[in-house]
Amino acid sequence: MKMAKLHLIQILFLLKSSDSFITQLSRECKSSSLDLESTVVSNDPGGKEQKTILVLGGTGFVGSRFISLAVDSDYKIVSVSRRGRVDEKSPNYTKNVLWIRGDATDNQFLSDVFKNYGPFTACVHAIGLLLDADSGLSGLNRYASGSGSNPGEKATYDQITRATAVAAIENFEKSSSCVSKVCPFVFISAAEAGWTFKAFPEFLERYLVAKRAVENRLLNSSKSVRPVIFRPSLIWTWKRPQALLSVIPFAIGSKFLSFIDRPVLVDDLAQAMLAAIEYDDVYGVQRYFNIDKLALNRQRINKMS
Numbered sequence: 050m051k052m053a054k055l056h057l058i059q060i061l062f063l064l065k066s067s068d069s070f071i072t073q074l075s076r077e078c079k080s081s082s083l084d085l086e087s088t089v090v091s092n093d094p095g096g097k098e099q100k101t102i103l104v105l106g107g108t109g110f111v112g113s114r115f116i117s118l119a120v121d122s123d124y125k126i127v128s129v130s131r132r133g134r135v136d137e138k139s140p141n142y143t144k145n146v147l148w149i150r151g152d153a154t155d156n157q158f159l160s161d162v163f164k165n166y167g168p169f170t171a172c173v174h175a176i177g178l179l180l181d182a183d184s185g186l187s188g189l190n191r192y193a194s195g196s197g198s199n200p201g202e203k204a205t206y207d208q209i210t211r212a213t214a215v216a217a218i219e220n221f222e223k224s225s226s227c228v229s230k231v232c233p234f235v236f237i238s239a240a241e242a243g244w245t246f247k248a249f250p251e252f253l254e255r256y257l258v259a260k261r262a263v264e265n266r267l268l269n270s271s272k273s274v275r276p277v278i279f280r281p282s283l284i285w286t287w288k289r290p291q292a293l294l295s296v297i298p299f300a301i302g303s304k305f306l307s308f309i310d311r312p313v314l315v316d317d318l319a320q321a322m323l324a325a326i327e328y329d330d331v332y333g334v335q336r337y338f339n340i341d342k343l344a345l346n347r348q349r350i351n352k353m354s
């Protein structure tokens with residue numbers, strides 16, 4: 050029974066990366082190189098006084114979708130990632146963002162971002178990688194990543210997930226980094242972080258150890274921070290119909306197996322992230338049903354206003 054469960058986990062893990070793999074292969078055929086020269090790639094955050102959200106990992110599948118929704122809702126965005134900005138050809142590209150290029154594992158760089166571009170209304174951590182250097186498979190990460198992110202040669206889950214998030218939380222805790230007395234910090238964790246058994250393969254367990262370390266740190270942050278932890282399983286979009294290859298088995302699995310959560314749409318997750326920032330009563334771990342509810346509530350409220 051235990052072996053069957055482990056095999057199932059492995060299969061689901063492979064499925065999780067398969068749609069990105071197909072997308073990435075087709076993207077590589079038409080790829081265009083990004084401007085890697087300047088630190089601030091574009092600076093047009095819009096005129097009037099707006100609320101500013103710091104997005105760590107703004108070039109990612111989740112981060113970029115969140116940014117385009119937030120910009121549509123009149124937020125000002127400061128985005129940080131090594132590529133600097135989303136490809137101009139991407140549907141998620143928007144000029145109204147300050148795109149900062151840099152490595153979030155560099156503590157000095159990160160604290161300069163908080164000092165120079167803060168204070169922020171909220172901070173979103175959507176940095177991540179599926180296959181780290183110690184997995185021996187990091188060369189495949191750009192195929193597994195929904196945005197084609199290419200990890201550094203020595204990038205580990207501990208550095209990329211735990212260390213960057215903890216450094217960001219510490220910076221955010223400093224009163225001058227946050228606009229009001231209590232500011233939301235949104236962390237994108239993973240559904241599997243809620244598992245009470247050891248995951249397999251070994252690198253998946255290390256991925257989850259890093260996620261849980263951030264969750265614990267965030268839940269124990271100072272009173273000036275309101276922790277919000279999203280735990281999605283597979284995140285997908287109708288814009289990539291090939292994702293159904295992974296979504297269908299996940300959706301069926303979730304009906305019969307209590308340790309598998311239903312996949313969530315990236316648009317719903319982005320709506321839920323904004324709702325979590327806007328509604329003061331959203332606190333702690335948010336699973337797929339919370340994501341659905343938050344997204345629906347925000348859409349309803351916006352329709353009425």
Ligand SMILES: NC(=O)c1ccc[n+]([C@@H]2O[C@H](COP(=O)([O-])OP(=O)(O)OC[C@H]3O[C@@H](n4cnc5c(N)ncnc54)[C@H](OP(=O)(O)O)[C@@H]3O)[C@@H](O)[C@H]2O)c1
Pocket residue numbers: 065105106107108109110111112129130131132133151152153154175176177178194195196197198199200209237238239240281282283284285
């Ligand atoms: N996609 C899913 O199905 C899924 C499911 C559950 C949980 N999650 C979690 O959701 C989060 C976002 O996932 P995603 O699908 O959006 O991944 P993604 O497309 O691979 O994006 C990862 C982001 O992290 C950034 N990044 C990586 N290393 C960095 C560094 N050293 N400094 C600065 N930025 C760095 C990447 O930007 P650059 O490459 O430009 O540096 C990119 O913006 C991750 O934490 C992931 O674990 C995803």
